[in-house]
Amino acid sequence: MTSFPTRRLRRLRGTPALRRLAAEHHLVPSQLVLPVFVKEGITSSQPIASMPGVSQHPLDAIADVVDEAAAAGIGGIMIFGVPAVRDAVGSGATDPDGILNRAIAVAARAAAGRLTVQADLCLDEFTDHGHCGLLAADGSVDNDATLEVYAEMGVAQARAGADVLGLSGMMDGQVAAVRAGLDAAGFAHVAILAYSAKYASAFYGPFRDAVESTLQGDRRTYQMDPANAREGVEEALVDIAEGADVVMVKPAMPYLDVLARVSDRSNVPVWAYQVSGEYAMIEHAAAAGLIDRERAIGESLLGIRRAGADVILTYWAVEVAHWLRAGKELA
Template identity: 50%
Template sequence: MQSYIRHRRLRASEQIRRMVREHHVHVEDLIYPIFVVEGENIKQEVPSMPEVYHYSLDRLHEEMDELVRLGISSVIIFGVPAEKDERGSSADDEQGIVQKAIRYIKEKYPSIYVIADTCLCQYTSHGHCGIVENGVIVNDASLTRLVSTAVSQARAGADMIAPSNMMDGFVYEIRKGLDEAGFSHIPIMSYAVKYASSFYGPFRDAAHSTPQFGDRRTYQMDPANVREAMREAASDVAEGADMLIVKPGLPYLDVMVRVRERFDLPVVAYNVSGEYSMVKAAALNGWIDEKQVVTESMLAFKRAGADLIITYHAKDLARWLKGGE
């Protein structure tokens, strides 16, 4: 007589569960977002993102020292300039806040890998990711500004450029611009699949980048589409991307799986602000076990094929991986 198939044999203890575990999250997988602002003596918590702060350059060492202590070796930099205008003029300023932050980190913390987010939304008075003409976000004029911004970030010392603007041709033009400026060695981590998501609200609070009119649905992707995501990723690969981001993360795990199956480049999950804030809010109310929920979410990204994870939970995760609370 045939006996039951005993799957539970490999779940009987923590030791055996660890031995047969298929996916793991390592601190090396984590990229931590940092928000830098003009001014002095600023460490200000983002209202909608508990434990995430705006830092002025003179206090940025507080964040960086902690990251080094925790073993987090890569960051992505977002800047909030003192002044904005319709064309995002400060985005490529050699003395812009992001450029200054990059130079500071590379000088004081040379072991940290610095990724520069390349977009215009933080720098434009209207909050859109490109140039606006007659109420329309225009593509090709935006590319010129974005290339200039990427080159200025590379000149400041960025190890990688991460363009998040979703203009057509942005990878091609930025790759060409970097190469012509002598930065052919700088990789591009493309926001290849970026949806027009409702999960970005807290980030826009942090980056002061809420659109002042309309929305971003003419350039970010429709949440209903997945075949379109494959076209977006394929074009970025053809144009020279070195890594592919899927953003947001958890609501689009199915898309991440398809990207992983089709392309051989490293895949990056962006665990976005809304995902972070929901978990933090529920944890602060005692409704969930934060450590368990965050760990489970990170494993979901790994199962879906992510090699790297951009996440505001990175510091907590690093503590937990070290065995702390």
């Protein structure tokens, strides 16, 4: 007599409706955030060659970017500034008339509460040496002197209208410093997103094209060692203790194990950044006919969500939001 399986797990995979019903993890547009690059001195959007489909935008285009993102139903935009002039101390970052702070103000007016306006809080885009902090006399990054500037940046961005500040510099004590600065200036309502487990990664390459990075050398003395996972959890717990409202793991796909560990231990929301290199690999592989573009995008996002991300920063945010609203299967 033929022996048949007693458990037939395929039963719940037979149709799209059954798969939707049995899905353990879901993604909705409000869980997506779009990174946006604003470049000073340009009059039209400029495509970024290493990131097909992504552009640097002029200030005048930001309201339209916000309108498109809000119409798609995504949760927010994260703004990065590309200034025309940089100096050793990144003075454009704290200047109310600097490109990033002006872009925040434009975005906040356009958003009118329809999505969150988030701002990158780091000096790397504003310094002529490309590091995320001020340099000491010996050329090292001066952690504590940088914290004072970060606090000023936080107040400037809050004053411009940012809802969430993305602390991405990986300086020890940055959350406590910015939180204290915000609270003292009357911005206790502004949330802090801590890039807690931010690794020194090769996957940032195309992003450095996007912000026209001037970095010489690397950031391994302050960004995390890719070999370390427990340390990523510790970084997140320290940031939570200092007052972070949200913690982040970046990049996402090479560090899904870290994302899962942080998610298990965190009592605040955990976000992940699907960085430029992750985006570019899929886009270029799909353009070469090597993979199914849409399925690869969906699968990558579901993997990040499954690992524990409550929200994902992704350059596909608006496109994927339209798929989701249309009821499309992601993978």
